[in-house]
Amino acid sequence: MPPNPALPPGPKGTFLLGNLRQFTDRRIGFFQDVAREYGDLASFRFGPRRLYLASHPDLIEQVLVTDARHYIKHFGARMYSPVLGNGLVTSEGDFWLRQRRLSQPAFLKSRVLSYAPVVADLTDRFLAGWKDGDHIDVHTAFSHLTSVIALKTFFGLDDVGDREAFVAALREAFTLLSSRFARIVRPPDWLPTRENRRVKAAIAQLxxxxxxxIALGKQRGGTGDDLLARLLAARDADGSAMTDRQLRDEAMTLYLAGHETTALTLAWSWYLLSQHPAAEEKLAAEWRTVLGGRTPTADDLGRLPYTDAVLAEVMRLYPPVYLIGREATKDLELGGYRVRRGTTVFMCQAVSHRDPRYFGPDPDVFRPERWLDGLAGRIPKYAYYPFGGGPRVCIGNGFAAMEAAVVLAAVGQRYRFTLDPDAVIDVEPQITLLPKHGIPATLRCRV
Structure with missing residues (x-):
């Protein structure tokens, strides 16, 4: 049966902007409303651009797995290329496959578990600077820690200077680039507007x-078993090495992806636990029983089921990467409808992960226990996909899971976090799901 030439149902928008204003005002809420009101495959419009939202696990699997070879990254993802370049997140085709194969050995399970002592040691050093009663921003603190871990495990470095300037530049660049997502008319990058000058200044700092x-890695002569050493030693069939631009793009991508997503998982974990003391006490009880106050090792990770459940629940409610988009490279069929070449299909974890069909009548409630009775094995694979899926599933998902579990247990055995009473917690969807106003809290020693 040929696909329906009509469009999937969806909200009406204005003549010129389509649904752009609704999306700009409340990005995640817009996607949730569209899925709730118009079903598993809906359509909407940003100016002249027609887009689809696929919310059923079977449709998501078709885009990410079955028809993956006929989709590329969407127009929004390409907007971040000034920062990420042509690295693993943004590259396509044979070039992406080559870079993926080159990077994969550093993320094998045995290699990931070998990093656990490094993660534990760096976390212990980090905690040495904390004391009871300190006021911190939880997201900023864990972003600092995970960046240190990424530098050591991926690049073999103890530290680099200008960390605060780097983080500030990264936020500046992504804030400015994210603002372009919701515009119909965008000035070209070469035009010297105030915004373009700010973007270029931020990228220059990065x-x-x-x-x-990279220079420090080259000084070591490419020795070592970290990912940077592998990239430096890599050779094409003709014997040529990566260009400086290729090295830059992969290092930038790994540094960003290697620390920011885990930092967000940890930050949202402590926010949710601060609001659910019963879950936090159950978590602390598991640590007392299994760890007895010591920093976890790789061998401990399989004996912390409630820790795993907490992290799974956090990434369900606050997936660090909350939206995936793919652009069709040819006319395709999806859910009985035609997807024309050039059409973007969005898949929103922030929608899928709160679907009552799979997560029960309380999908907005933080309840780690839902993962302890085999839920992961009962729900469709693409009802829960915090790391994406298909050939382009996040290469660092195993590392991120290990790192988050080790850090959560190491920190949580010593401290708990009391949210400031006047804190305003809200999300800011950029390329990741940021806390808009931070997560200000007070450290309290756990007794």
């Missing part, structure tokens, strides 16, 4: 730090 990381 490039400075990444160039320093």
């Amino acid at each position: 490039d400075k730090v990444v160039a320093h990381i």
Whole structure:
């Protein structure tokens, strides 16, 4: 049966903007409303651009797995290429496959578990600077820690200078680039507008730090077993090495993806636990029983089921990457409808992960126990997909899971976090799901 030439149902928008204003005002709420009101495959419009939202696990699997070879990254993802370049997140085709194969050995399970002592040691050092009563921003603190871990495990470095400047530049660049997502008319990058000048200044600061990381790696002569050493030693069939630009793009991508998503998982974990003391006490009880106050090792990770359940529940409610988009490279069929070449299909974890068909009548409630009775094996695979899926599933998902579990247990045995009473917690959807106003809290020693 040929696909329906009509469009999937969806909200009506204005003549010029379509649904762009609704999306801009409340990005995640817009996707949730569309899925709730118009079903598993809906359509909407950003100006002249027609888009689909696929919310059923079977449709998501078709896009990410079955028809993956006929989709590329969407127009929104390409907007971040000034920062990420042509790295693993943004590259396509044979070039992406080559880079993926080159990077894969560093993320094998045995290699990931070998990093656990490094993660534990760096966390212990980090905690040495904390004391009871300190006021911190939880997201900022864990972003600092995970960046240190990424530098050591991926690049073999103890530290680089200008960390605060790098983080500030990263936020500046992504905030500005994210704002372009919701515009119909965008000035070209070469036009010297105030915004473009700010983006270029931020990227120049990022490039400075990444160039320093690469220079330090080259000084070691490509020795070592970290990912940077592998990238430096890589050779094409003709014997040529990666260009400096290729090295820059992969290092930038790994540094960002290697620390920001885990930092967000940890930050949202402590926010949710601060609001659910019974779950936090159950978690602390597991640590007392299994760990007895010591920092966890790789061998401990399989004996912390409630820790795993907490992290799964956090990534269900606050998936660090909350939206995936794919652009069709040819006319395709999806859910009985035609997907024309050039059409973007969005898949929103923030929608799928709160679907009552799979997570029960209380999908918005933080309840780690839902994962302890085999839920992961009962729900469709693409009802829960915090790391994406298909050939382009996040290469660092195993590392992120290990790191989050080790850090959560190491920190949580010593401290709990009391949210500031006047804190306003809200989300800011950029390329990741940020806490818009941070997560201000007070450290309290756990007794």
